Structure formats: structure tokens, C-alpha cells
Amino acid sequence: MALLEVRNLGISFGGLRAVDDFNINIEKGCLYGLIGPNGAGKTTVFNLLTGVYKPSEGIITLDGKDITGKKTIDINRAGIARTFQNIRLFKELTVAENVKVGLHNHMKYSTLEGILRLPGYRAVEKQMQERAMELLKVFDLDQEADVLASNLPYGKQRKLEIARALATKPKLLLLDEPAAGMNPNETQELMDTIRFVRENFDMTILLIEHDMRLVSGICEELTVLNFGRMLCQGKTAEVLNNPEVIKAYLGE
Amino acid sequence: MKTAFMTKLRSNKALKSNLITFGMVIIAYILMEILMAAGVLSNLLKGLLVPLCVYAILAVSLNLTVGILGELSLGHAGFMCVGAFSSAFFSKCMQEAIPIAGVRFTLAILIGALCAGLFGILIGIPVLRLKGDYLAIVTLAFGEIIKNLVNILYIGIDENGFHFSTKSSLELNMSENGKIIIQGAQGITGTPNDSGFTVGILLLLITLFIVLNLIHSRDGRAIMAIRDNTIAAESVGINITKYKLMAFSISAALAGVAGVLYAHNISTLTALPKNFGYNMSIMILVFVVLGGVGNIRGSIIAAVILTLLPELLRGLNDYRMLIYAVVLIAMMLFNWAPSCIRWREKMTYWLKSKKPVKNSGKEA
Amino acid sequence: MSFVKYLISGISLGSVYALIALGYTMVYGIAKMLNFAHGDVIMIGAFTTYTICSTLGMSPAVGVLAAVVLCTLLGMGIEKVAYKPLRKASSPLAVLITAIGVSYLLQNVALLIFGANTKAFASVVSFPALELAGGAISVTGETIVTILSCIAIMICLMIFIKKTKAGQAMLAVSEDKGAAQLMGINVNGTIALTFAIGSALAAIAGVLLCSAYPSLNPYTGSMPGIKAFVAAVFGGIGSIPGAFIGGILLGIIEIFAKAYISSQVADAIVFAVLIVVLLIKPTGILGRNIQEKV
Numbered sequence: 001m002a003l004l005e006v007r008n009l010g011i012s013f014g015g016l017r018a019v020d021d022f023n024i025n026i027e028k029g030c031l032y033g034l035i036g037p038n039g040a041g042k043t044t045v046f047n048l049l050t051g052v053y054k055p056s057e058g059i060i061t062l063d064g065k066d067i068t069g070k071k072t073i074d075i076n077r078a079g080i081a082r083t084f085q086n087i088r089l090f091k092e093l094t095v096a097e098n099v100k101v102g103l104h105n106h107m108k109y110s111t112l113e114g115i116l117r118l119p120g121y122r123a124v125e126k127q128m129q130e131r132a133m134e135l136l137k138v139f140d141l142d143q144e145a146d147v148l149a150s151n152l153p154y155g156k157q158r159k160l161e162i163a164r165a166l167a168t169k170p171k172l173l174l175l176d177e178p179a180a181g182m183n184p185n186e187t188q189e190l191m192d193t194i195r196f197v198r199e200n201f202d203m204t205i206l207l208i209e210h211d212m213r214l215v216s217g218i219c220e221e222l223t224v225l226n227f228g229r230m231l232c233q234g235k236t237a238e239v240l241n242n243p244e245v246i247k248a249y250l251g252e
Numbered sequence: 253m254k255t256a257f258m259t260k261l262r263s264n265k266a267l268k269s270n271l272i273t274f275g276m277v278i279i280a281y282i283l284m285e286i287l288m289a290a291g292v293l294s295n296l297l298k299g300l301l302v303p304l305c306v307y308a309i310l311a312v313s314l315n316l317t318v319g320i321l322g323e324l325s326l327g328h329a330g331f332m333c334v335g336a337f338s339s340a341f342f343s344k345c346m347q348e349a350i351p352i353a354g355v356r357f358t359l360a361i362l363i364g365a366l367c368a369g370l371f372g373i374l375i376g377i378p379v380l381r382l383k384g385d386y387l388a389i390v391t392l393a394f395g396e397i398i399k400n401l402v403n404i405l406y407i408g409i410d411e412n413g414f415h416f417s418t419k420s421s422l423e424l425n426m427s428e429n430g431k432i433i434i435q436g437a438q439g440i441t442g443t444p445n446d447s448g449f450t451v452g453i454l455l456l457l458i459t460l461f462i463v464l465n466l467i468h469s470r471d472g473r474a475i476m477a478i479r480d481n482t483i484a485a486e487s488v489g490i491n492i493t494k495y496k497l498m499a500f501s502i503s504a505a506l507a508g509v510a511g512v513l514y515a516h517n518i519s520t521l522t523a524l525p526k527n528f529g530y531n532m533s534i535m536i537l538v539f540v541v542l543g544g545v546g547n548i549r550g551s552i553i554a555a556v557i558l559t560l561l562p563e564l565l566r567g568l569n570d571y572r573m574l575i576y577a578v579v580l581i582a583m584m585l586f587n588w589a590p591s592c593i594r595w596r597e598k599m600t601y602w603l604k605s606k607k608p609v610k611n612s613g614k615e616a
Numbered sequence: 617m618s619f620v621k622y623l624i625s626g627i628s629l630g631s632v633y634a635l636i637a638l639g640y641t642m643v644y645g646i647a648k649m650l651n652f653a654h655g656d657v658i659m660i661g662a663f664t665t666y667t668i669c670s671t672l673g674m675s676p677a678v679g680v681l682a683a684v685v686l687c688t689l690l691g692m693g694i695e696k697v698a699y700k701p702l703r704k705a706s707s708p709l710a711v712l713i714t715a716i717g718v719s720y721l722l723q724n725v726a727l728l729i730f731g732a733n734t735k736a737f738a739s740v741v742s743f744p745a746l747e748l749a750g751g752a753i754s755v756t757g758e759t760i761v762t763i764l765s766c767i768a769i770m771i772c773l774m775i776f777i778k779k780t781k782a783g784q785a786m787l788a789v790s791e792d793k794g795a796a797q798l799m800g801i802n803v804n805g806t807i808a809l810t811f812a813i814g815s816a817l818a819a820i821a822g823v824l825l826c827s828a829y830p831s832l833n834p835y836t837g838s839m840p841g842i843k844a845f846v847a848a849v850f851g852g853i854g855s856i857p858g859a860f861i862g863g864i865l866l867g868i869i870e871i872f873a874k875a876y877i878s879s880q881v882a883d884a885i886v887f888a889v890l891i892v893v894l895l896i897k898p899t900g901i902l903g904r905n906i907q908e909k910v
Contacts, residue, residue: 114469
């Protein structure tokens with residue numbers, strides 16, 4: 001059984017059919033890519049998978065559990081975390097605090113314990129600090145733990161967003177254009193980071209990307225989307241050599 | 253043990269900042285008490301001590317909604333009104349049953365806070381899903397509704413129990429031994445004068461304790477995450493409704509506490525536009541913005557300064573409110589206008605460049 | 617019969633609210649700010665006419681003209697001195713609080729000049745009352761002039777927005793200030809014009825309000841200002857037809873509430889209706905639902 005199984009997923013906005021008959025099987029541990037020209041509906045698929053939009057048709061199953069139409073926070077609890085095309089950090093919080101928000105559902109103490117500063121508060125805050133620093137170290141952000149998230153350079157902001165998503169202990173990580181705005185060196189570093197995450201966090205990763213170097217570099221399987229419909233699906237090398245795919249990207 | 257605390261203090265900016273805030277309030281209290289004992293404090297200033305505490309608590313509690321949760325609320329005075337009237341009602345009813353003022357007042361505070369907090373939840377549930385300006389106008393609407401409803405409330409008590417009316421005191425149909433507690437637009441008279449400066453400062457410190465500890469906790473981070481990026485907060489599993497309601501209702505409950513303090517400091521409690529209407533809500537919002545949105549210490553300072561300013565300007569008599577308005581506009585422009593900020597940075601840079609350059613031990 | 621009388625009365629009051637709401641909604645839509653001082657501009661307009669007519673004894677026409685000119689200049693002046701410097705401030709709350717400061721300023725200037733006592737405002741309307749239904753309903757001249765003025769102004773405004781270059785510029789700025797600037801539109805001038813029009817409308821509203829309800833003091837503009845703000849949000853903030861509908865509906869609801877339920881809770885009922893509408897349609901009656909892009 002695949003970790004993520006999607007059957008016949010579709011959504012319309014008014015008269016526009018944004019996603020139509022989307023099917024995908026992602027095995028556990030796979031590095032999967034979702035590609036296609038701009039406006040193809042890739043982020044819409046992400047929004048459908050994470051509960052931002054409710055699908056008009058289709059079934060989404062995560063690890064055997066039906067999560068179709070569920071709310072975002074329930075889907076996160078079930079095991080999907082994501083990053084966003086336009087980085088969405090908590091700007092007025094520090095780097096470490098951003099990660100700690102990700103830890104919110106896994107390390108808890110009651111409101112009363114927090115306000116009265118009872119021992120439960122101290123113990124869990126210590127755990128959160130340790131765990132947050134562990135995660136930040138993976139992404140080489142531990143030196144900037146007390147820096148305001150909005151003051152980080154762009155590349156580090158992206159890494160922080162991934163760190164925060166990982167803090168929620170997901171089974172499936174959705175990355176929306178993680179290499180956007182990065183130069184070749186940064187992209188290389190990102191590729192290594194993504195591979196590292198897959199190995200050390202036992203993670204399954206689905207990413208949207210335009211950077212073909214990254215896509216061909218790390219993705220094992222691909223689905224190509226065009227005008228909301230699947231154009232091609234399969235192993236990376238085959239898909240990238242498919243003439244239909246090349247036509248969709250480069251024109252006639 | 254002490255070294256561990258000192259190390260923690262040095263490294264923990266938040267803890268340091270909080271201690272400064274508490275210290276500031278405590279020092280102000282001690283100072284005022286000394287001045288009062290020395291007989292230096294004018295009657296005018298003495299009369300302002302409790303109101304200053306009331307406004308400080310209101311400003312801090314509103315900052316929880318505006319600065320920490322990031323929602324504009326224009327109905328804060330409504331929660332103050334709920335706290336004031338519910339506690340005054342209780343105190344007046346229980347005047348004979350609970351003769352010890354300390355016990356009775358503590359219960360009154362709890363009741364005022366609870367009622368206001370309850371209203372916070374009831375109003376928050378429909379309101380908090382509205383966006384920005386719409387939320388602002390609806391909170392203003394609720395504040396006005398609460399004030400209006402209190403003005404048509406008639407409640408009396410006699411040996412048969414409580415009597416309600418929304419028309420007049422005659423409709424209460426009470427026996428001769430009946431006592432009217434709330435008399436419509438005339439409000440509640442004869443609330444026991446349980447408030448005092450010490451009590452006020454204590455309540456302010458408790459408010460600070462609750463608010464500051466909430467902010468620097470897991471729940472506080474969740475609330476601020478909602479403020480900074482609601483969609484991202486949702487994506488990491490934060491229950492938006494729960495935390496919005498938490499911030500809003502705690503803010504309301506604390507406003508209720510301010511209302512209790514206010515109600516037990518005056519002899520006649522009436523719901524007028526100027527004390528429980530949008531004018532009051534707006535005035536507190538001014539304190540919050542001027543003191544710095546999200547800056548709890550700033551709220552207290554702004555509340556104190558802006559309350560004292562018109563009183564200190566009394567010498568200028570007719571012109572004082574005018575000057576107050578001009579000062580407000582000038583301060584807003586000075587602090588927030590990008591052109592002024594640039595001018596200030598230039599000035600700071602120029603002043604710094606005038607200082608003699610330190611000899612950093614350059615090689616000869 | 618009295619139902620019709622109340623309806624007409626409500627439409628008249630609503631027309632005043634609509635005129636004020638138009639100013640609010642235009643400024644909000646184009647300059648993206650809530651001008652809390654707007655209600656007090658109507659008070660200034662009314663006092664100007666009062667001074668010209670009652671104190672100086674000149675004709676009502678001069679009084680109204682003076683009010684419109686003064687308020688237009690006042691509105692543009694306030695925008696230039698107090699709001700423009702904060703247009704790019706880090707928080708939209710900054711200009712909101714400054715607007716509150718301007719509101720306090722206007723109220724206290726009026727207080728200093730005219731004192732707190734309520735003045736009797738002499739109506740500027742010399743239109744005769746209308747007898748309808750064989751004398752059963754009498755509609756005052758003020759009511760007729762108010763309603764007709766509101767309709768006329770609405771039509772002129774819609775034509776202005778649709779047909780003139782300046783009007784189209786206003787639409788552009790309300791959609792996207794940056795893009796409008798890049799297209800060569802004079803954003804500063806457009807915003808100044810918006811305040812000018814809004815303030816002129818406020819002056820007219822002030823004069824009409826006090827003609828119908830002849831009591832005037834420095835705080836007269838405050839509550840109608842708030843109610844007009846409610847009306848603008850009710851109708852969908854940023855929408856001109858929305859401000860019109862919101863204002864008229866609010867006036868009708870208020871008059872009916874005063875007549876059939878109780879004048880003390882009339883305000884509460886008006887606000888309650890607003891809350892109910894917003895809970896059903898969170899962006900107001902004609903408001904647009906702008907989805908945040910994820």
C-alpha cells in the first residue's frame with residue numbers, strides 16, 4: 001500500500017476546471033516531483049491535499065486513512081506538512097520560536113501551567129528548546145536561533161520553513177517550489193538537504209519545482225500537470241524525455 | 253542556585269524585560285505611597301491613582317487582542333461595562349451577607365472577570381471569523397449594544413427574590429421591603445467603596461503576570477503565529493478558533509477586572525457614552541498604539557502619560573484638550589511617519605558622528 | 617399611514633447617512649484608511665453654515681456654499697498634513713489613531729469657538745412641505761430636499777467615476793495603487809480629490825442633518841459618523857452603491873426601531889441588525905469576497 005493514494009481528484013472554481021482526474025501513488029520513502037508549466041494547477045493540488053480547498057470529486061488516502069475533505073489541522077495531525085510558494089514564516093517570532101510553533105501539537109502543557117509557571121511548563125519548555133535546536137542544527141540555523149525570522153536571508157528563510165514543517169512530525173512532506181529564487185550553489189545545498197531529510201527523518205517527499213536540475217537531480221518519479229490534467233507519469237528519466245512533456249514546456 | 257538564576261537572567265532577554273516592567277510598576281507604587289504619606293500629593297492626583305490603574309489594566313488587556321492576537325477590537329469598553337455592572341450588582345446585594353470587604357471584593361472581582369470573560373467567548377465565537385475592519389465594526393457594535401441594554405435594565409430584590417424589568421422601576425412590582433439594585437439609566441448607586449490604590453496596583457501586577465506569562469508560553473506563541481500568518485499556523489496544526497477565543501476572552505476578562513476596580517471607586521455607576529461607549533474604547537486603543545502595539549510595558553506608560561496629560565494641563569484650562577489632540581497627532585507623526593523616521597535616523601547618525609572617535613589601539 | 621410616514625422619514629435620515637457613508641467608503645476604497653474624523657467634518661460644515669446664516673445673517677445659499685468650500689479645503693488640508701505622511705507607515709493603525717487625534721482636534725476647536733451649548737440650527741431649506749394622501753401625510757421640505765439631493769449626488773458620482781478620467785483614476789488607485797502609479801496616474805492628486813469630494817459631501821450632509829434635526833453642538837457629528845461608518849461596512853466597504861444602500865437601510869431601520877420598539881434601544885437594534893447581516897454575509901451586502909492566495 002502506497003503512503004499517499006489519490007484517486008480522481010478534481011476541483012472547479014466557478015466555470016474553471018482547475019484540477020481534473022488527478023491520480024497519484026506515492027510509496028513510502030519516495031522522492032516525488034510534481035511539475036508542469038505555470039498555472040497548471042500544481043499548488044492547487046497541494047491545497048487540495050492539505051485541506052485548504054475541499055475537492056469536488058476524488059479520494060485522498062494517507063497511510064490507509066481517508067483524509068478527503070478534512071480540515072487542514074486534522075490533515076496535519078494525520079501526517080502531512082507543507083511549505084509554501086511564497087514563504088510563510090511567523091515574521092515577528094524568532095527562528096527558534098517558529099520551530100517551536102511546529103512542535104506545538106507534540107509537546108504540550110496546559111494554559112494554566114503556562115500562566116502559573118508550574119513545573120510542567122518548565123520541563124516541557126526545556127524539551128521544546130532542545131528539540132528545536134536539534135532541528136535547527138540539521139539546517140545549519142542554530143546560530144541564528146534568536147534572530148527574528150524576517151531578518152533572515154531568503155535562502156535561510158526557506159530552510160526554516162522546512163525545519164518548522166518537519167517539527168510537526170509528518171509522514172509526508174510537501175515542498176512548494178523550495179528552490180525558487182535560489183542560485184545554483186544554494187540549489188545544490190538544497191538538494192543535499194532534501195536528501196538528508198529523506199534519509200534521517202524517514203520522510204516521504206512530494207515537491208513542486210520548476211528547476212529542472214533539482215528535479216532530475218533528486219526526484220525518483222514525476223507527474224506532469226498541464227491545464228489541471230495529468231500529462232504524463234512515471235520514472236523521472238522517461239517522463240523528462242517524453243515528447244509531449246517537452247512540447248508542453250517548450251511549445252511546438 | 254543564585255548563579256543559575258543570574259545566568260538565566262543574562263541570557264533570557266524576555267525574563268529581563270518582564271522584570272523591568274514589574275519593577276517599574278512596583279517602584280511607581282512605592283513612590284506614590286511615599287508622596288502621599290508626605291502629604292505632597294494634590295487631591296487631584298490622589299483621585300487619579302485608581303483610574304490610572306483602571307486604564308493601565310484596560311490598555312494591557314486590549315494589547316493582548318490588538319498586539320498579540322493582531323485583531324482590531326473597538327468594543328473593549330463593553331467588557332469593562334459587563335465587569336463593572338455584574339460586580340457592583342453582586343457587591344450591593346451581598347453588602348449585608350458578606351460584611352468583610354476583602355472577601356466580598358475578591359468575590360466581586362472573580363464574578364466581574366468571569367462574566368466579562370463569558371461575554372468575550374459569546375461575542376468572540378461569531379465575531380472572530382470576520383476579517384479586519386469588519387471585525388472592528390462588529391466589536392464596536394457589541395460595545396454599544398451592551399451599554400444600551402444596561403441602560404434599560406431594572407433589577408430589584410425583595411423577600412420574594414429578584415425582579416426584572418426593562419421598562420421602569422414601577423414594573424418591578426416589589427413589596428415595600430424591596431430594594432432596587434439597578435435602576436435603568438440611573439444605574440447602580442451605593443456600591444461599596446472597596447477599591448484603593450494598593451488594590452489597583454495589585455490587580456495591575458496580576459494582569460501583567462497573566463498577560464506576560466501567556467505571551468511567553470506555548471499558547472502565546474500559537475496566538476502570535478495566528479497573528480503573523482494564519483494560513484501557516486493552520487498548516488502546522490494550530491487550532492485557530494481555540495486560540496483566537498482564548499486571547500479574546502482573557503482580554504475581555506481582564507477588561508472586566510478593570511471594570512470592577514472602576515465600579516467600586518465611584519458612588520454612582522451609570523453606563524454613559526463617555527465611560528462605556530466607543531469613546532472609551534477608542535481612548536484605550538490610542539494608549540495601545542501610542543505605547544507600541546504588542547509592547548505591554550508601553551501600554552502602561554502610555555495609559556499613565558495620556559491620562560495625566562489633560563490633568564496636568566488644567567492650568568491651560570480651555571485649551572488643554574486641544575493641546576492633547578495636537579500632541580497626539582504630533583506624536584503619531586513623529587513615531588510612525590517614514591519621513592520623520594528617516595529624519596530621526598539622520599539626527600541620530602549626526603549626533604553619533606560628533607562623538608570623539610575612540611583610539612582603538614592602532615599600530616604606530 | 618404612519619408606516620409610510622416612518623418609511624419616508626427613514627429614507628430621509630438614511631439619505632444623510634448615505635451622504636456621510638459615501639465619503640467614508642470612497643476614502644477607504646481609495647486611500648485604504650478609516651477616516652475617523654469624517655463625522656466631525658460634518659459638524660464643522662453645519663457650524664460654518666450656522667455662523668454665516670444665523671450669526672452673520674447671510675442667505676442660506678451662501679451658508680451652504682461656504683460650508684462646502686471650507687470643508688473641502690479642510691479635508692484636503694487634513695489629508696496633506698496628517699494622513700499623507702503616514703501613508704507608507706509600517707502599520708495601518710498609525711493613520712487610524714491619527715484620524716482619532718484629528719477628530720478630537722476638530723471637536724475641541726469647535727468647543728473653543730462655539731462653546732458646549734447646543735445651538736438651534738436654522739434650516740437652510742425653504743422648500744414647502746408636501747401633502748400626500750389627501751393631507752394624511754405631511755412630508756417636510758427638509759425631507760424632500762434631503763432625499764432628492766442624495767439621489768442627485770449619487771447619480772453625479774456614478775457618472776463621474778464611469779465617464780471622467782479623474783473618476784477612472786480613482787477606480788484604478790482603489791484597485792492597485794502601485795500599478796496605477798506606474799501607469800502615470802497622479803496618485804497623490806487622486807487621493808486629494810477623494811478627500812475633497814468626501815468632505816464636500818460631508819458638509820452637505822451636515823447642513824441637511826441639522827436642517828432636519830435642528831440641534832447642533834461640537835459632538836453632533838460623532839454618532840452620525842459612527843452610524844455612517846456602520847452603514848458603509850453594512851453595504852460593503854469600498855463600494856459606492858453599497859454605501860448608498862447601507863445608509864438608506866440604516867436610516868429606515870433606525871426610524872422604525874424608534875417608532876415601533878423603543879427609542880432607547882433603537883441604537884442597539886441598528887447595531888444588532890448590522891451584526892446579523894455581517895454574520896450572514898461577512899463582506900457586507902454588496903461587498904466583494906477577496907480570497908487570500910495560498
